[in-house]
Amino acid sequence: MGLFRHCMVVLFFALGFLLVVCTVPRPVQAQVPDNPSLDRGGASPDTYRQKEVPRRPVATYSIVARDSVTGQMGVAVQSHWFSVGSVVPWARAGVGAVATQSFVDPRYGPLGLELMSHGRTSEEALKALVTTDDARAVRQVAMVDAHGRVAVHTGANAVEAAGHQMGPGYSVQANLMESDDVWGAMADAYESSEGDLAARLVAALEAAQNEGGDIRGKQSAALVVVRAESTGQPWNDRLFDLRVEDHPEPVEELKRLVRLQRAYQKLNEGDGHVTDGDIEAAMESYRTAMGLVPDEATNGEAPFWVGITLATEGRVDDAIPFLRRAYAQDDRWAELVRRLPDAGLLPSADLAETLQERMQEEKKPASDE
Numbered sequence: 001m002g003l004f005r006h007c008m009v010v011l012f013f014a015l016g017f018l019l020v021v022c023t024v025p026r027p028v029q030a031q032v033p034d035n036p037s038l039d040r041g042g043a044s045p046d047t048y049r050q051k052e053v054p055r056r057p058v059a060t061y062s063i064v065a066r067d068s069v070t071g072q073m074g075v076a077v078q079s080h081w082f083s084v085g086s087v088v089p090w091a092r093a094g095v096g097a098v099a100t101q102s103f104v105d106p107r108y109g110p111l112g113l114e115l116m117s118h119g120r121t122s123e124e125a126l127k128a129l130v131t132t133d134d135a136r137a138v139r140q141v142a143m144v145d146a147h148g149r150v151a152v153h154t155g156a157n158a159v160e161a162a163g164h165q166m167g168p169g170y171s172v173q174a175n176l177m178e179s180d181d182v183w184g185a186m187a188d189a190y191e192s193s194e195g196d197l198a199a200r201l202v203a204a205l206e207a208a209q210n211e212g213g214d215i216r217g218k219q220s221a222a223l224v225v226v227r228a229e230s231t232g233q234p235w236n237d238r239l240f241d242l243r244v245e246d247h248p249e250p251v252e253e254l255k256r257l258v259r260l261q262r263a264y265q266k267l268n269e270g271d272g273h274v275t276d277g278d279i280e281a282a283m284e285s286y287r288t289a290m291g292l293v294p295d296e297a298t299n300g301e302a303p304f305w306v307g308i309t310l311a312t313e314g315r316v317d318d319a320i321p322f323l324r325r326a327y328a329q330d331d332r333w334a335e336l337v338r339r340l341p342d343a344g345l346l347p348s349a350d351l352a353e354t355l356q357e358r359m360q361e362e363k364k365p366a367s368d369e
Helices: 002-023 108-117 122-131 182-192 197-210 250-275 279-292 301-312 316-329 332-339 349-359
Strands: 061-066 073-079 089-092 096-102 139-145 150-154 163-167 170-174 220-226 238-244
Touching (some): 061 096, 061 139, 061 182, 061 197, 073 096, 073 197, 073 250, 089 220, 096 108, 108 139, 122 139, 122 150, 139 170, 150 163, 150 170, 163 182, 170 182, 170 197, 182 197, 197 250, 220 250, 238 250, 250 301, 279 301, 301 316, 301 332, 301 349, 316 349, 332 349
Antiparallel strands (some): 073 220, 096 139, 139 150, 163 170
């Protein structure tokens, strides 16, 4: 009986392996064939084919890029369309990034990433999908893989002004523009700007808008940046995942959110140092966070937790100025202090009472902060 079970297990895994091997897409030819019905590694052409063309274009200008220093990859986009971030930008740590727009087929995102995860280059992945798309003449899609190889397709029937430009590790693409200067300006801004990948992606969007941007106006924007390598924890792989769904100045709002996220990233970094017992390193991170945004941007939360951290370490006098800053924004922070001992976030109820009393001594109007 034991031998029979062993043989069945071996047979099961062998069949599973054959199934995976048979369904992994095979490399494509260097040129896009004229016949759109070619089989792609055992998958039916109907798996990828978009049969009906959407009536209106969903996205306008975007950039996909890989940072050659950090290996981070990302996408940024702006459009006069509600919630552009829900359909255009796609990225996976260790794999690549995709922007799918114009008369958009969102499947280019997950399918492109899946193909690249199986070893396809960005060019091979894009050609495999464009080839099987009956509506490819109205698509605009760009991909970058984990090695910085870039591929882009602008369909012949994309609404003018439409075009793209590739550079080292990046591609900018646009349609429905006020002028054909947009994508060149985006490329120049990305190459000349300083900072990390997120900052340079946003700079490209700003440059597009400065050239007139979308002829229909402005409405939504999004930014996604992922790590060079996957941590195995998808929630930690995304360094930025921000969306502005509907706003009169979506790029400016996106820029504000990027700055706010940097502040919270520093707060999280400080918490990590506290966990490791390095209070001085924690305070340095906290100070950086509070220097990035004013207290009102977090409703006082940033200084509040700095004060609690210091109080927990026995540095009550150092904690009070931070707690007063929080209280100046919202007096409910004093009530929260009372609740912390029961949650194990303050050593004692007596300490909580002391902090409550002292943080309320010199409340200042929020406008004075």
